[in-house]
Amino acid sequence: MIQDALSKLPSGEPEFPSSPSELPDRVFQGYQRLIYREAGIYLAPTKKALLVGRLSRRLRELGGPSFGTYLRQVEEDAEERLRLLDAICTHETRFFREARHFEFLEQEVLPRWRAQGHPGSGARRVRAWSAGCSTGEEAFSLAMVLRLHLPAEEGWQIEIVATDLSTRILDRARQMLWPVERAQEIPTRYLKAFMLRGTGSQEGWMKAGPELRPLVRFQRLNLNDERYPTLGRFDLLFCRNVFIYFDAASKGRALDRLVDHLSPRGFLFVGHAESLGGLTQRVRLVQSTIYAPGLAG
Numbered sequence: 001m002i003q004d005a006l007s008k009l010p011s012g013e014p015e016f017p018s019s020p021s022e023l024p025d026r027v028f029q030g031y032q033r034l035i036y037r038e039a040g041i042y043l044a045p046t047k048k049a050l051l052v053g054r055l056s057r058r059l060r061e062l063g064g065p066s067f068g069t070y071l072r073q074v075e076e077d078a079e080e081r082l083r084l085l086d087a088i089c090t091h092e093t094r095f096f097r098e099a100r101h102f103e104f105l106e107q108e109v110l111p112r113w114r115a116q117g118h119p120g121s122g123a124r125r126v127r128a129w130s131a132g133c134s135t136g137e138e139a140f141s142l143a144m145v146l147r148l149h150l151p152a153e154e155g156w157q158i159e160i161v162a163t164d165l166s167t168r169i170l171d172r173a174r175q176m177l178w179p180v181e182r183a184q185e186i187p188t189r190y191l192k193a194f195m196l197r198g199t200g201s202q203e204g205w206m207k208a209g210p211e212l213r214p215l216v217r218f219q220r221l222n223l224n225d226e227r228y229p230t231l232g233r234f235d236l237l238f239c240r241n242v243f244i245y246f247d248a249a250s251k252g253r254a255l256d257r258l259v260d261h262l263s264p265r266g267f268l269f270v271g272h273a274e275s276l277g278g279l280t281q282r283v284r285l286v287q288s289t290i291y292a293p294g295l296a297g
């Protein structure tokens with residue numbers, strides 16, 4: 001279908017649109033379909049400038065093929081398709097983003113679990129999933145909060161699975177290193193307890209300390225892929241600021257599979273601008289952007 005659309009391209013397609021308006025609609029629609037099919041991300045027509053802006057650098061690196069030629073290439077080349085998706089996605093993140101979510105854990109959830117000693121599937125075991133983890137700040141914020149409030153000396157086991165669509169971003173996340181300025185985002189008690197200042201070749205970097213590193217496992221996972229491997233049940237499921245560019249249909253489908261992974265005592269956290277209203281009946285609102293399994297009211 002895309003080939004078809006491209007064969008009808010008006011002659012004289014500019015080799016490299018310098019402004020979004022020069023990108024033919026048919027080519028834009030080809031990208032729109034491919035990105036939606038692959039990642040569930042819906043690029044509204046108003047996102048033409050975003051597409052041009054984010055792909056221009058890659059096209060320059062490749063010697064300046066036209067947007068139409070590059071579209072044909074990504075249709076055939078899975079590796080290059082990953083690069084395209086990586087360029088399109090927003091990876092912005094920070095430690096303790098939306099502090100309210102972590103306060104909810106510190107004040108309401110973890111003291112209760114600790115007292116009960118049996119939060120999820122196994123005694124003294126907590127599983128968390130950071131779905132759409134970007135460079136790992138969310139997963140490591142969770143690791144710090146869980147480790148401090150559920151101490152290893154009391155026998156608590158913590159497992160955090162951190163997944164993302166982008167292989168490039170996961171390579172960065174696996175290093176568990178962040179520019180040292182990012183330390184400002186971390187409350188002092190956690191920073192002192194768990195993070196290390198890099199030295200030598202890691203001067204200027206902050207790294208996750210030895211207590212945290214084994215808690216987090218990174219894995220590539222496309223939330224739009226209906227056949228992604230099941231990861232088991234999670235007590236905490238963070239999927240924040242990932243569905244921003246999904247449309248209602250792709251968001252609803254992805255969400256339904258996410259909810260399958262929620263343990264009966266679990267909580268699902270979404271981004272501050274994301275509401276699940278009308279998308280699923282299988283979770284109930286506990287507080288703004290925090291959900292638990294159960295029938296929506």
Ligand SMILES: C[S@@+](CC[C@H](N)C(=O)[O-])C[C@H]1O[C@@H](n2cnc3c(N)ncnc32)[C@H](O)[C@@H]1O
Pocket residue numbers: 038039040041089090091092093094097131132133134135138163164165166169221222223224239240241242271
């Ligand atoms: C804006 S970041 C959010 C990071 C973190 N959750 C937070 O709230 O700070 C969104 C991440 O979702 C990932 N993403 C986008 N579409 C995805 C999909 N279909 N499957 C998995 N991850 C996806 C992107 O690669 C990006 O790293």
